[in-house]
Amino acid sequence: MNPPLPSQGGSDKQLDYLKSGMDINCGVALSLVSRILQSDPERSRAVQSLREGLSDYIRQEQDYKDSMEALRGLWHQVAQQVDQGDFSQVHEIDQTFAAVKERLAGPVTEIEIAKHPMIVQFELRAQNVCQGLEASQMEAGSGHSEDQDDDLETTLVSGDHRDPFTRKKLVHPVQNVLCGHNYERDTIFELIKTSSRTKCPISGCRNTQVIVANHLKADCKLKRLLAAD
Structure with missing residues (x-):
C-alpha cells in the first residue's frame, strides 16, 4: 500500500x-x-x-x-x-x-x-514592464469610464494596433467579447492553453474574468483595417 x-x-x-x-x-x-x-x-x-x-x-x-x-x-x-x-x-x-x-x-x-x-x-x-509600457497603460486606464469607449474605438481605427501581451503588431486579431479588447490570436490561445489564470492585461479593464476560448471571436473588421494599412 x-x-x-x-x-x-x-x-x-x-x-x-x-x-x-x-x-x-x-x-x-x-x-x-x-x-x-x-x-x-x-x-x-x-x-x-x-x-x-x-x-x-x-x-x-x-x-x-x-x-x-x-x-x-x-x-x-x-x-x-x-x-x-x-x-x-x-x-x-x-x-x-x-x-x-x-x-x-x-x-x-x-x-x-x-x-x-x-x-x-x-x-x-516583463517585456511591457521593461519598456515602461505597462505603467503608461495603467496611467491611461486609471480614468477610464464608459464615456471613453468611443475614444477607444477611434483609437483602434486610427492608432497603432499591438497585442497587449507581446507588443507586436496584430496580424490575426481576436476580440474578448466580455470587454472588447483585442489580442493576437496565436498568442492568446497559447497563453490560455498553458495558464488557466490568464486575464485581460489591459490596465483599467473592468473585466476580471479569466479568459477562455469561448470569450474570443475573430475581429474581422479590425483585420480588414489592418490589411488596408
Missing part, C-alpha cells in the same frame, strides 16, 4: 505555497515594478530579480515533486522487503531514499525552466 502522500488526493500545501509565490512574481510584483520604478535600468534589474525568484520557485517545485515520487518508490520497496522478512533497509532509510531519488530525472534544466508556463507568462508581461 502506498503512503498517504499529499499529492495523492486533497490539497498539497507545499505546492500551493510555491504556486502562490509564482503567481505573486507574475502578477502583483511585476505590476509594482511598473508603477514604482521610473528608469529602464531600474525596471530591468527588478524584473531580472523577479525572474530569478520565479526560476527558484520552479526548481523547488520540481525537487518537491521528485521527493514525493522517491518517497512513494521507497515506501513500496521497503514494504515489499518487510513483507518478505527483510528489515535491512529500514536501518538505512536515508541512503535508500537518496538512491531512489537519484534515479529520477534530476534537477530541472534551464531549458525546461524557459518552457515552464509561468515563465512564458512572466516574459510576456
Whole structure:
C-alpha cells in the first residue's frame, strides 16, 4: 500500500505555497515594478530579480515533486522487503531514499525552466514592464469610464494596433467579447492553453474574468483595417 502522500488526493500545501509565490512574481510584483520604478535600468534589474525568484520557485517545485515520487518508490520497496522478512533497509532509510531519488530525472534544466508556463507568462508581461509600457497603460486606464469607449474605438481605427501581451503588431486579431479588447490570436490561445489564470492585461479593464476560448471571436473588421494599412 502506498503512503498517504499529499499529492495523492486533497490539497498539497507545499505546492500551493510555491504556486502562490509564482503567481505573486507574475502578477502583483511585476505590476509594482511598473508603477514604482521610473528608469529602464531600474525596471530591468527588478524584473531580472523577479525572474530569478520565479526560476527558484520552479526548481523547488520540481525537487518537491521528485521527493514525493522517491518517497512513494521507497515506501513500496521497503514494504515489499518487510513483507518478505527483510528489515535491512529500514536501518538505512536515508541512503535508500537518496538512491531512489537519484534515479529520477534530476534537477530541472534551464531549458525546461524557459518552457515552464509561468515563465512564458512572466516574459510576456516583463517585456511591457521593461519598456515602461505597462505603467503608461495603467496611467491611461486609471480614468477610464464608459464615456471613453468611443475614444477607444477611434483609437483602434486610427492608432497603432499591438497585442497587449507581446507588443507586436496584430496580424490575426481576436476580440474578448466580455470587454472588447483585442489580442493576437496565436498568442492568446497559447497563453490560455498553458495558464488557466490568464486575464485581460489591459490596465483599467473592468473585466476580471479569466479568459477562455469561448470569450474570443475573430475581429474581422479590425483585420480588414489592418490589411488596408
